[in-house]
Amino acid sequence: MEFTLKNFIFYGFALMTVASALLVVTVRNIVHAAFSLMVTLFGVAGLYVFLQADFLAATQVIVYVGGILVLILFGVMMTSGRLEMRIHVERGQLLLGGIVSLALLTLLLTVIANTPAWKNLTDDGTELPPTTERIGELILNGPFLLPFEVVSVLLLVALIGAALISRKEVRE
Amino acid sequence: MTLQHYLVISAILFTLGIFAVLTSRNAISILMGIELILNSCNLNFAAFSRFMTPPEDISGQIIAIFGIVLAAAEAAVFLAIILAIYREFGSIRPDEVDTLKG
Numbered sequence: 409m410e411f412t413l414k415n416f417i418f419y420g421f422a423l424m425t426v427a428s429a430l431l432v433v434t435v436r437n438i439v440h441a442a443f444s445l446m447v448t449l450f451g452v453a454g455l456y457v458f459l460q461a462d463f464l465a466a467t468q469v470i471v472y473v474g475g476i477l478v479l480i481l482f483g484v485m486m487t488s489g490r491l492e493m494r495i496h497v498e499r500g501q502l503l504l505g506g507i508v509s510l511a512l513l514t515l516l517l518t519v520i521a522n523t524p525a526w527k528n529l530t531d532d533g534t535e536l537p538p539t540t541e542r543i544g545e546l547i548l549n550g551p552f553l554l555p556f557e558v559v560s561v562l563l564l565v566a567l568i569g570a571a572l573i574s575r576k577e578v579r580e
Numbered sequence: 581m582t583l584q585h586y587l588v589i590s591a592i593l594f595t596l597g598i599f600a601v602l603t604s605r606n607a608i609s610i611l612m613g614i615e616l617i618l619n620s621c622n623l624n625f626a627a628f629s630r631f632m633t634p635p636e637d638i639s640g641q642i643i644a645i646f647g648i649v650l651a652a653a654e655a656a657v658f659l660a661i662i663l664a665i666y667r668e669f670g671s672i673r674p675d676e677v678d679t680l681k682g
Binding site: 536 | 581582583584585586587588589591592593594595596597598599600602603604606607608609611612613615616619622623626627629630631632635636638639641642644645646648649650651652653654655656657659660661662663664666667672
């Protein structure tokens with residue numbers, strides 16, 4: 409594989425994603441873990457750009473980094489008053505969890521390396537047209553209209569449910 | 581860049597997410613693990629959509645967008661439950677929330 413600028417940037421994003429994800433699970437301070445998660449999400453957005461999924465990359469940044477991560481930070485701040493901001497880990501669980509995760513990773517990598525249909529599928533570097541317009545067509549005027557409506561209702565239900573669960577109970 | 585590059589990155593993210601869910605003793609870091617898992621899943625959808633289908637077919641990307649929406653809904657409900665648990669128990673360590681345990 410030749411080392412072009414594009415490859416260099418791709419490996420940079422890949423390394424950034426994997427390294428910060430490793431930090432998310434190993435760092436002891438939960439606020440640091442949340443900020444590492446932000447770097448991971450940005451890295452995944454960069455990988456989406458390499459997959460020529462421009463709308464998906466923008467959505468990833470807006471929804472994950474702008475929405476979910478802020479939600480997580482709020483959750484950290486509202487629940488760590490008396491609790492120190494440390495992530496408790498037990499030794500035995502660390503060992504067992506490590507073994508299970510390593511076994512899983514080995515399994516996944518073996519499958520990825522040995523599936524014939526997935527081999528030699530290279531990105532030929534052709535530029536695809538931007539996806540935003542086609543995604544709008546497919547969602548609002550195509551086969552994804554029904555899932556779109558269902559997901560809208562689901563979001564509404566989640567919103568009402570979250571407000572209902574987290575409010576203070578008023579006793580008469 | 582081949583399909584397998586993306587699949588390997590996604591497998592690593594998935595494994596780290598599983599590790600976080602299995603080992604951490606704090607509900608919020610469990611949530612972060614779940615977000616990692618969902619991200620690896622979305623990355624797989626986008627990668628398969630790019631490499632395994634004709635270029636004009638972007639259904640995989642739309643599924644990934646739906647995945648992001650579901651992750652947002654899940655995070656909102658998860659944090660609402662965490663807040664309710666914190667108010668009730670004064671802690672968000674999952675093994676201390678054991679009222680239903682016989």
